[in-house]
Structure formats: C-alpha cells, structure tokens
Amino acid sequence: MSRQKKGISSFWISTIIALLLSIFLTMASYLGGIYFGVFNNALILDSVNKTSYYNAIMDYTLDKSQSLAIPMGLQPEVFDNVFTLDETYAEGNTLLQANLNGNEYIPDTSKVVDRLVSNINLYLKQNSLTVTNEQQTNITTFANIVANEYFQSLSLPYIKYYTNLRNMVSKLVYVGIPVLLLLSAFAIFLLMKMQRWVHMSLRYIVYSTLAASLMTAILPVYLLITGSYKHLNITPEYFYNFMVHYITESLFTFIYISLLLFVISIMIMTILFFKKRELIKKKAR
Amino acid sequence: MAYIYMPLFFTIIGYGIVYVAALPILDVISSYGNLIISSNTPNFDNNQLTSIFEAPVNKEDRATIPASEVTMPTEGTLYAQITCISAGLDAPVYFGDTNTILKNGVGQYTGSSIPGFGLPILLAAHNTTYFLPLQNVQVGDIVTITTSYGIYKYKITATKIADKNATSSYNLVQKKEQLIMYTCYPFNMLGTLANRYFVYGDKISGPVIDFK
Numbered sequence: 001m002s003r004q005k006k007g008i009s010s011f012w013i014s015t016i017i018a019l020l021l022s023i024f025l026t027m028a029s030y031l032g033g034i035y036f037g038v039f040n041n042a043l044i045l046d047s048v049n050k051t052s053y054y055n056a057i058m059d060y061t062l063d064k065s066q067s068l069a070i071p072m073g074l075q076p077e078v079f080d081n082v083f084t085l086d087e088t089y090a091e092g093n094t095l096l097q098a099n100l101n102g103n104e105y106i107p108d109t110s111k112v113v114d115r116l117v118s119n120i121n122l123y124l125k126q127n128s129l130t131v132t133n134e135q136q137t138n139i140t141t142f143a144n145i146v147a148n149e150y151f152q153s154l155s156l157p158y159i160k161y162y163t164n165l166r167n168m169v170s171k172l173v174y175v176g177i178p179v180l181l182l183l184s185a186f187a188i189f190l191l192m193k194m195q196r197w198v199h200m201s202l203r204y205i206v207y208s209t210l211a212a213s214l215m216t217a218i219l220p221v222y223l224l225i226t227g228s229y230k231h232l233n234i235t236p237e238y239f240y241n242f243m244v245h246y247i248t249e250s251l252f253t254f255i256y257i258s259l260l261l262f263v264i265s266i267m268i269m270t271i272l273f274f275k276k277r278e279l280i281k282k283k284a285r
Numbered sequence: 286m287a288y289i290y291m292p293l294f295f296t297i298i299g300y301g302i303v304y305v306a307a308l309p310i311l312d313v314i315s316s317y318g319n320l321i322i323s324s325n326t327p328n329f330d331n332n333q334l335t336s337i338f339e340a341p342v343n344k345e346d347r348a349t350i351p352a353s354e355v356t357m358p359t360e361g362t363l364y365a366q367i368t369c370i371s372a373g374l375d376a377p378v379y380f381g382d383t384n385t386i387l388k389n390g391v392g393q394y395t396g397s398s399i400p401g402f403g404l405p406i407l408l409a410a411h412n413t414t415y416f417l418p419l420q421n422v423q424v425g426d427i428v429t430i431t432t433s434y435g436i437y438k439y440k441i442t443a444t445k446i447a448d449k450n451a452t453s454s455y456n457l458v459q460k461k462e463q464l465i466m467y468t469c470y471p472f473n474m475l476g477t478l479a480n481r482y483f484v485y486g487d488k489i490s491g492p493v494i495d496f497k
Contacts, residue, residue, distance in 0.1 A: 015291075018291075018295070019295050019299070022295045022296075022299060023299050023302070026299060063384065064384065067384035067387065067388065070411045070413055070414060071411050071412050071413060071468075071469035071476075071478050072413075072474065072475055072476070072478065073413045073473075073475065074474075074475075129474070131475060134477075135474075135475040135476075138475050138476065138477055139475060141477070142475075142478075203287075206288065207287070207288070207291040207295060208295065210288065210291075210292035211291070211292035211293075211295030211296050213292075214292055214293070215296050215300065218296070218300075227326075228322065229322075230326050231323050231325060231326055231327070232321060232322060232323075232327070233321050233322065233323045233327060234321065234327075235327075235329075236329075240327065240329070269288070
C-alpha cells in the first residue's frame with residue numbers, strides 16, 4: 001500500500017473511531033445528566049423550595065376547603081389558622097423525603113381536624129346555633145374530608161412513578177456509564193496507537209469531545225430557548241410551577257455537563273498545542 | 286477550521302443515527318407528548334369570570350335562530366340568567382362548574398348543552414346560596430332561562446333525592462331538551478352532603494337553533 005493510501009485509510013479509520021468516541025461520550029453525558037439532573041432528589045427539594053410550593057398548597061387547600069364549606073352553610077372564617085405554613089412545610093417535606101426514599105409516610109392531619117372542629121363549634125356558639133348529634137357527627141366528617149384534601153394536596157403527584165422510574169434508570173446508569181467510559185478509553189487507546197504523533201491522536205480526541213459537548217447541549221438549549229416544555233398541560237398551578245422549575249434545572253444539568261466537555265476539549269487543545277510546539281522545536285534542532 | 290467542521294460533522298452523523306434509530310417509536314413519543322403538551326402555555330387565571338350575557342330585545346317570539354347568531358360560551362363565561370319567580374330563584378348561569386363559578390352563581394356542566402339545541406342542560410349550584418330556592422320548586426312551576434339569543438321556558442316535571450354518586454339520575458345522551466338542576470341535599474346547615482336534590486323540567490317554549 002502506498003504511503004498516501006495508507007494515510008487516507010488511517011484518516012478514515014481514525015475519524016470513525018473518533019465519531020464512535022463522541023457517541024460514547026454523548027451517551028455517557030446524557031446518562032450523567034439524567035442521574036444528576038432529572039433523577040436528583042436535591043433538585044426536587046430545591047424546586048419545591050424555590051417555587052413557594054407549600055405556600056401555594058396552603059392557598060389551594062384553603063380555597064378548596066372554603067368551597068367545600070359552602071354546602072355545609074359554613075363561613076370562610078371557620079378556616080382561620082386551620083392551616084399553618086410551618087406545619088405544612090414540615091409535614092410536606094417529611095412526606096416528600098419519605099416518598100423519595102421509597103418509604104410510606106402519613107402526614108399528621110389531626111391538628112387540622114382539631115382546629116377546624118374547634119373553629120366550627122366556636123362559630124356556632126357565637127351565632128347561638130345549637131346542633132343535633134347528627135350535625136355534630138357531620139362536623140367531624142367534614143373536618144376529616146378537609147384533612148384528606150390537605151393530605152392529597154401535600155402529596156406530590158406522580159412521586160411513586162418517579163421513584164420507580166428512578167430506581168430503574170439508576171441501574172442503567174450504574175452499568176451504562178462505566179461501560180461507556182471503558183469503550184471511550186478503548187477508543188482513545190486505539191486513536192493513540194494509530195497515530196505516529198501524540199498531537200495527532202489528541203486532535204481526534206478533541207473532535208470527539210467537542211462533538212459530544214455540542215450533541216449534549218443542542219437538545220437542552222433548544223428546549224430552553226423555545227420553552228416548549230412550559231406548555232405542559234398539568235394542574236394545579238403550583239404543581240405546574242414546580243414542574244417547570246424542575247425541568248429547567250434538569251436541562252441546565254445537561255448544559256453544565258456540556259460545558260465540562262468543552263473545558264476538557266480546551267485543555268486537550270492546550271496540551272496538543274504544546275506537544276506540537278515541542279515537536280517543531282525538536283525537528284528544528 | 287477542522288476543530289469546527291469535524292465536531293459539526295460528528296454531531297450531524299450522531300443525531301442522524303439517533304433519528305434513524307428512534308424512527309419506529311417517534312409517533313408513539315409524539316402521541317404521548319401531545320397528551321401532556323398543549324400548543325400554548327396554560328392559563329391558570331380561572332378566577333377571572335367573563336360575560337357575554339345581554340338581555341335579548343324583541344327576540345322571544347322567534348321560532349328559530351340561525352346558529353351564526355349564537356355565541357358559544359367558554360368556561361367561566363356568564364351567558365344566561367335563570368329564574369323561577371314562584372320559588373324565588375334568580376341567579377346568573379356560567380358555563381363550567383369550577384369552585385370559582387359555583388361561588389358566583391349557577392354552573393353548567395360543560396358536557397351538557399346550552400338552551401335551544403334540543404339536548405339536555407345540566408346545571409348545578411350550592412344548596413346554601415344560588416340553589417337554596419330549589420327546595421321551593423314544585424312540579425308544574427315554570428323556570429325561565431334568559432340568554433342573549435332567546436328566552437327559554439321549562440315546566441318542572443319532577444323532583445328527586447338521590448345518592449351523590451348515582452349517575453342514573455341524569456341522562457345526558459337523550460335527544461330531548463331536558464333541564465336538569467341539582468344541588469347538595471339536605472338544604473339545612475351542617476347536613477351530611479351525601480345526597481343530591483334533582484329538579485327536572487321539559488322545554489315548553491324558546492327558539493330552536495337552526496344550523497342550516
């Protein structure tokens with residue numbers, strides 16, 4: 001084989017290996033993004049805190065409870081101080097943490113029931129209204145219905161599906177990332193072996209890392225710019241706000257990984273530059 | 286330059302491979318996506334109620350009305366007024382039955398028809414507010430629904446107390462303009478709310494919507 005033909009085939013084989021390397025790195029980046037972004041418990045807790053989730057739950061539950069009270073002939077003031085932010089935050093957070101860890105937790109709503117029954121009785125007393133035993137039972141039943149609504153609001157929708165999915169994906173990540181990194185290492189090894197000069201091998205690696213950086217970023221950047229994920233058809237509003245914040249943060253995780261790959265590319269390019277200069281100096285001597 | 290076009294070339298090839306690999310499931314992904322993604326950002330301003338209701342002028346004697354003259358209400362729109370003088374019922378009618386609507390008047394289930402279409406109309410309101418007068422409605426009473434396009438009268442044919450989960454209390458697929466009104470039962474304060482009070486009426490007058 002002539003030297004020129006050998007050079008051409010070496011170029012194409014190196015290009016194909018570099019392409020495969022970029023695909024391995026992209027897949028590893030996406031798996032990393034899914035693990036550290038999409039299925040990151042800290043990100044969920046952060047999104048809950050930053051979207052005033054528990055304040056919104058309180059307002060939502062209060063509004064719903066007041067609507068439930070109308071057919072009972074009760075005034076909105078019977079709900080004064082029934083729901084407190086401290087309690088909502090504490091119970092909601094405990095429930096969320098338990099669910100994220102795959103555990104069951106039933107929030108303590110007994111205080112809500114007690115305060116509501118007490119408020120209703122006070123309201124009846126202030127208005128000189130007497131109630132039958134049946135009506136007294138209905139008050140307790142109503143307070144329990146409200147407490148159940150409160151409990152339903154505290155529970156993050158779809159959290160159990162999320163936990164199951166996360167457990168499945170985690171297994172894939174634990175196997176996938178090491179396998180992809182091993183394949184990447186093998187591809188780098190082949191590139192190193194194929195080229196006579198180190199800087200030539202590094203060049204192909206830079207192509208791969210830059211391509212991986214680009215491939216990792218394109219989809220999240222597209223989604224962030226178009227904001228199409230903000231068209232999510234979910235209710236209530238506080239859950240929508242939480243989801244949008246959570247997805248935005250998850251997409252940024254992919255951008256950070258992409259930036260990391262870009263920085264690695266720059267570092268390799270710097271090494272490449274010095275290696276090349278070293279070689280030129282050697283040749284000049 | 287190679288540092289630009291080579292990564293770009295890899296990116297195009299990489300995405301091309303993913304696209305080809307995902308081609309068989311793209312339709313499925315797209316279908317599921319369309320279920321949860323709408324064309325616009327959702328509007329949560331449900332508390333804002335609007336109105337298209339204006340009292341009709343010299344329209345009560347018409348037998349038919351062209352469909353083009355009827356503005357279809359959207360959820361949260363006040364489009365009619367319901368009255369029953371003998372029972373003391375006089376309330377605004379909104380399209381939809383959200384909590385906000387039921388705090389402000391009578392709500393219409395969006396799966397039912399509006400007057401004039403020859404189909405059932407299902408209305409609900411709270412037993413302690415707008416539909417409290419339902420307890421006074423008697424068989425034979427006349428209930429009037431005034432819309433911007435015509436005045437409709439219904440003669441009460443029956444009343445019934447049913448379990449709150451009993452769906453057999455109304456038939457929304459019948460081809461008859463039956464007015465069905467319901468509210469929580471009993472009417473007194475601090476009731477069990479386990480039952481519903483139904484009032485049924487048949488259309489006796491009012492223009493028919495003409496689609497020709």
